[in-house]
Amino acid sequence: MKKPDRLEDIPFEKTLATEPAAPPIRALLSQEPKLRDKARLYWLRHSKDGALNTVFHTALKHCPPDFVSGVGKALTPLVRWSYRNKLFPNRIKRNFSELTRGRWQSEAAEDAGLRRWWQNIGRSISEFSVVNRLWKSSHIEVEGVENLETARNAGGPLIFTSMHLGTWEALFVAIHENLTGPSIGPFQPEPNRFKNRIVHAIRKERNQYLFPPGQRSAYLLRRLMTTGRYSMTIFIDEVRDKQVHLPLFGRKLPDKGNGVVAVKIANACDGILVPTYLTRTGPARFKLVILPSIERSSPQSAYDIPDTIGKLNRVFEPVVLDHIEEWYMLGELRLPQSFRNTPYAKKLALRNAETRPELRYV
Numbered sequence: 001m002k003k004p005d006r007l008e009d010i011p012f013e014k015t016l017a018t019e020p021a022a023p024p025i026r027a028l029l030s031q032e033p034k035l036r037d038k039a040r041l042y043w044l045r046h047s048k049d050g051a052l053n054t055v056f057h058t059a060l061k062h063c064p065p066d067f068v069s070g071v072g073k074a075l076t077p078l079v080r081w082s083y084r085n086k087l088f089p090n091r092i093k094r095n096f097s098e099l100t101r102g103r104w105q106s107e108a109a110e111d112a113g114l115r116r117w118w119q120n121i122g123r124s125i126s127e128f129s130v131v132n133r134l135w136k137s138s139h140i141e142v143e144g145v146e147n148l149e150t151a152r153n154a155g156g157p158l159i160f161t162s163m164h165l166g167t168w169e170a171l172f173v174a175i176h177e178n179l180t181g182p183s184i185g186p187f188q189p190e191p192n193r194f195k196n197r198i199v200h201a202i203r204k205e206r207n208q209y210l211f212p213p214g215q216r217s218a219y220l221l222r223r224l225m226t227t228g229r230y231s232m233t234i235f236i237d238e239v240r241d242k243q244v245h246l247p248l249f250g251r252k253l254p255d256k257g258n259g260v261v262a263v264k265i266a267n268a269c270d271g272i273l274v275p276t277y278l279t280r281t282g283p284a285r286f287k288l289v290i291l292p293s294i295e296r297s298s299p300q301s302a303y304d305i306p307d308t309i310g311k312l313n314r315v316f317e318p319v320v321l322d323h324i325e326e327w328y329m330l331g332e333l334r335l336p337q338s339f340r341n342t343p344y345a346k347k348l349a350l351r352n353a354e355t356r357p358e359l360r361y362v
Helices: 025-029 033-060 065-082 088-099 107-134 145-153 169-179 193-205 215-225 258-268 305-322 343-355
Strands: 140-143 158-162 183-186 231-235 272-282 285-290
Touching: 025 033, 033 107, 033 193, 065 107, 088 107, 107 169, 107 193, 140 169, 145 272, 145 285, 158 169, 158 258, 169 183, 169 193, 169 231, 169 272, 169 285, 183 215, 215 258, 231 258, 258 272, 258 305, 272 305, 305 343
Parallel strands: 140 285, 158 231, 158 272, 183 231
Antiparallel strands: 272 285
16 A cells, blocks of 8 residues: 555545544433433534534635624623533633733733633634635734744744644644645544534635544654655644643643654654744734744754753743633643642742733734
């Protein structure tokens, strides 16, 4: 069997996340709670949510991007209310409070900041419907082109590392369609199979190969990147083992995950690690910031994994803290219960009080 050296050798269907096996419909009435809950999640909840998302996406797909963004913001209070009895809104609120401690003049100001976080998420979910049009319609400006040119001149394939800020899918679009495409990479599937199908169709429309997690995908990415034909875009604040491990926020360095994968692939293909992120400037409007590439200890040496993860954290942790109202992974982060009493948290509160990042458009 021929090993794939080009995207043309790989069926695009390989980028669709594996879907769970359908439980028997009769299990909806099972006396076994686990089996019954699994069947109801698959056949009822996911099907209902999938139908709503499909109608929502189809209805907005051809609307003006600014209007689509506004719809997302307008629906935010309703969506937030629907989650009022869930656990994760309380986790979001605690995380937001802990990571922004010292920034606010009053409790009302903090509540307004948390409300802006929810509004940004509402906008971002809606903007997925029009994400393929954002670059072509000049809704994304670029800052740091000189850093991109410096990285290109270094001679190796570019591995763009990033965080889930703003409408993060737009970063995939900008890099793939204009800056250094074709760009490949991994992605983290949604639990709902219908949402994954929508995202898969959006990416197929722009012909961008982003692979679900797994050993086969890791092999494909490594092999494709060693050809030198592609760039790679990888978000290193992914969820693993029910936790977001980067940024560190005072925790220990991870020894696996997307950050480690990015470094290993860079070493395998003599690539250059380029930090980048997206931040919102208006309704469906963004700034893509390209930062200086991560340097090796010497041009001939490989990236040292722990040292490089530390460097990436020192780049991205301040970025996330300054744009906390746009960071999607706030809802997946699980800070330790003792976080407020840690030396890191005390230093963070002082930093927040001193810097007080200006309010961003949300």
